[in-house]
Amino acid sequence: MKKFKFQLETLLKVTRMKKDDIEVQFAAMNRKLLDQQQHLRMLLDEMQQGQRDYEGLVRDGTRVNVERLVNYNRFFAWKREQIEMQNEMILQTKNERQKKLKELMEVMSYLKSIEQLKEKRFQEYKEQALFEEQKMLDEIGLQLAMRARREAAS
Numbered sequence: 001m002k003k004f005k006f007q008l009e010t011l012l013k014v015t016r017m018k019k020d021d022i023e024v025q026f027a028a029m030n031r032k033l034l035d036q037q038q039h040l041r042m043l044l045d046e047m048q049q050g051q052r053d054y055e056g057l058v059r060d061g062t063r064v065n066v067e068r069l070v071n072y073n074r075f076f077a078w079k080r081e082q083i084e085m086q087n088e089m090i091l092q093t094k095n096e097r098q099k100k101l102k103e104l105m106e107v108m109s110y111l112k113s114i115e116q117l118k119e120k121r122f123q124e125y126k127e128q129a130l131f132e133e134q135k136m137l138d139e140i141g142l143q144l145a146m147r148a149r150r151e152a153a154s
Contacts, residue, residue: 004125006118015111022104029097036093040086047079 006012054072057064 004122006121008114008117012111012114012118015107015114019104019107019111022100022107026097026100026104029093029100033090033093033097036086036090040083040090043079043083043086047076047083050075050079 050072057068
């Protein structure tokens with residue numbers, strides 16, 4: 001009997017490669033999201049440090065001039081803007097990551113169906129091979145029985 005050959009083997013390989021590629025992209029999105037969240041924490045820490053510095057100035061009773069107040073106001077406005085932009089970037093990255101996850105789930109489902117089809121075809125192949133082997137053994141047994149009868153009759 002000929003060797004088992006799955007007709008969709010190329011499709012299976014391409015789908016596996018696509019799944020691997022999407023997994024890499026999904027992991028990259030996760031790394032990007034973690035980096036962005038870390039950057040946001042850094043911005044928030046800088047904002048808190050600025051607030052502590054400002055409160056320290058006010059608490060110490062140091063004479064605060066208008067220029068210094070304006071500088072702190074600009075700093076806080078700038079940090080709030082950076083934090084807002086970073087939050088938007090995080091939201092976009094989460095959406096992109098969610099899309100990659102959905103794409104990955106779809107490809108994995110498709111791959112699973114192809115693999116199940118391959119397994120089913122392999123089972124059919126094994127059953128056919130077993131059937132043919134049994135048929136051949138039956139023919140050999142029949143020939144041996146016929147030969148034994150002829151020899152017994154002679």
